[in-house]
Amino acid sequence: MQFNLDQSSARPVYQQIIDSIKREIALGRISKGQKLPTVRRLAAQLIINPNTIAKAYRQLESEGIISTRPGSGAFVAQLNSTLSHAVRQKIITEKIELLAVDAIHMQIGRPTLQTWLSDTLDRFQFTTAEPDNDSQPNPTSENPND
Amino acid sequence: MQFNLDQSSARPVYQQIIDSIKREIALGRISKGQKLPTVRRLAAQLIINPNTIAKAYRQLESEGIISTRPGSGAFVAQLNSTLSHAVRQKIITEKIELLAVDAIHMQIGRPTLQTWLSDTLDRFQFTTAEPDNDSQPNPTSENPND
DNA sequence: CTATTGTACTAGTACATATAGTACGCATTA
DNA sequence: TAATGCGTACTATATGTACTAGTACAATAG
Numbered sequence: 001m002q003f004n005l006d007q008s009s010a011r012p013v014y015q016q017i018i019d020s021i022k023r024e025i026a027l028g029r030i031s032k033g034q035k036l037p038t039v040r041r042l043a044a045q046l047i048i049n050p051n052t053i054a055k056a057y058r059q060l061e062s063e064g065i066i067s068t069r070p071g072s073g074a075f076v077a078q079l080n081s082t083l084s085h086a087v088r089q090k091i092i093t094e095k096i097e098l099l100a101v102d103a104i105h106m107q108i109g110r111p112t113l114q115t116w117l118s119d120t121l122d123r124f125q126f127t128t129a130e131p132d133n134d135s136q137p138n139p140t141s142e143n144p145n146d
Numbered sequence: 147m148q149f150n151l152d153q154s155s156a157r158p159v160y161q162q163i164i165d166s167i168k169r170e171i172a173l174g175r176i177s178k179g180q181k182l183p184t185v186r187r188l189a190a191q192l193i194i195n196p197n198t199i200a201k202a203y204r205q206l207e208s209e210g211i212i213s214t215r216p217g218s219g220a221f222v223a224q225l226n227s228t229l230s231h232a233v234r235q236k237i238i239t240e241k242i243e244l245l246a247v248d249a250i251h252m253q254i255g256r257p258t259l260q261t262w263l264s265d266t267l268d269r270f271q272f273t274t275a276e277p278d279n280d281s282q283p284n285p286t287s288e289n290p291n292d
Numbered sequence: 293c294t295a296t297t298g299t300a301c302t303a304g305t306a307c308a309t310a311t312a313g314t315a316c317g318c319a320t321t322a
Numbered sequence: 323t324a325a326t327g328c329g330t331a332c333t334a335t336a337t338g339t340a341c342t343a344g345t346a347c348a349a350t351a352g
Contacts, residue, residue, distance in 0.1 A: 012340060019244070026250040038297060049342045054299070065251065070298040071350025081252045088252045089262070095245050096266045098165070102241065104172040105211065106227045106234045110267055116235070117263060120242045121256055158309060184328065195311045200330070216329040217319030 001030070001037055005046055013048060017056040022065060025076060026124050036066060036074040147176070147183055151192055159194060163202040168211060171222060172270050182212060182220040 003020045005013060024030045036042075039057060043050040057074050060066045064082055068074045081088060103113050149166045151159060170176045182188075185203060189196040203220050206212045213223045227234060249259050 014340075019247070022247050022251055023243070026247045039299090040297080051343085052341065055340090057298080063251075068298060069350075070348065071296070073297065073350095079251065079253060083252065088254065092245070092249055092252065092254055092259070093262055093266065095248065096263055097169075099238070099241050099245060100263075100266050100270050101165070101168050101172045103238055104270060105168055105209075105225065106229065106238065107225060108234065108238055113238070113267070114260070114263070116239055117242050117246075117260070120239065120246050121259070124246055124250060160309080185330090186328080197312085198310060201309090203329080214329060215319075216317065217327075219319095219328060 001042075003042075003046060005048075014052050014056040014059075017042075017046075017053065018060060021056070021060060025065070025079075028124075030076055032076050032078055034076050036076065038073055147188075149192060151194075160198050160202040160205075163188075163199065164206055167202070167206060171211070171225075174270075176222055178222050178224055180222045182222065184219055 001024065003017065005016055007013070009016065011019075021030075021036070030036075036057075037045070039050050039053045043053045046053075057066065057068055061068050061074075064077055064080065066074050067077045083091075100113075108116075147170065149163065151162055153159070155162065157165075167176075167182070176182075182203075183191070185196050185199045189199045192199075203212065203214055207214050207220075210223055210226065210228055212220050214220045229237075246259075254262075
């Protein structure tokens with residue numbers, strides 16, 4: 001697992017870790033049941049304090065993204081939002097609004113914006129996003145425990 | 147001008163003011179040359195410190211969104227980004243990526259996301275975003291540089 | 293058992309946010 | 323010209339967050 005931290009960024013380090021892990025999952029590079037680096041190991045790799053990693057893991061677990069077990073480690077959980085559809089729509093729509101405002105002020109036109117969104121979605125695992133699930137072969141060493 | 151501040155939000159107040167003004171402009175409710183509320187007046191209306199408004203105006207001016215003149219007030223500037231196309235694409239694409247990651251983790255499908263984006267864009271002044279300009283009688287130098 | 297893992301504290305430093313008060317320079321207007 | 327309103331700049335203070343540092347504990351794996 002490879003992370004690119006930007007210590008000079010205004011975005012907090014623990015938030016950058018959250019972003020990175022969620023991105024890896026969304027890209028399909030790590031999938032359900034797979035083990036994440038340990039708190040201390042990832043902290044040593046990134047040369048930051050273990051508490052910062054622990055904070056990121058704590059929040060990821062509260063969001064249901066990962067599942068942690070003392071003694072074992074942290075594992076990627078199922079892609080299963082606990083929020084209602086209405087709440088999810090509200091959250092996403094608000095983010096879309098902020099995006100639209102920025103795009104307008106940068107004079108990005110509607111077709112351009114839609115093209116960029118489409119190009120971005122192509123790079124993610126967006127075919128399996130909704131409750132349907134196709135059987136994709138997974139040759140990686142998966143850990144089927146629940 | 148009407149603002150909805152959420153003091154309990156994690157988003158800083160001065161940032162909420164910036165968001166609101168940019169949103170009003172993007173929605174076409176206030177347009178170029180129009181006068182914004184004064185620092186002290188808006189502070190009194192929102193019952194917050196004038197320094198907080200001043201900070202928001204300062205940043206809006208640094209982004210080229212508004213133009214301030216001591217003695218006169220603050221005015222909406224032209225919709226004219228000083229950034230190069232490549233930089234703007236990078237900024238917007240990064241925001242799109244974060245949106246896509248969140249959408250995937252909330253199990254929002256691709257067509258749904260595209261529909262929501264389309265619906266949002268309908269509510270904004272998105273027809274005049276790119277090359278064409280509106281019919282406002284404003285004979286100042288419109289300069290779509292880069 | 294020992295080693296590893298996530299978790300939970302405390303303490304301290306640094307920075308951002310917001311308020312409070314004061315003062316300055318510029319523009320408008322009476 | 324004088325008064326007023328305007329944005330700006332500055333200091334000081336209080337609060338919350340981010341991050342580091344260190345320690346300790348409970349659960350798991352071997």
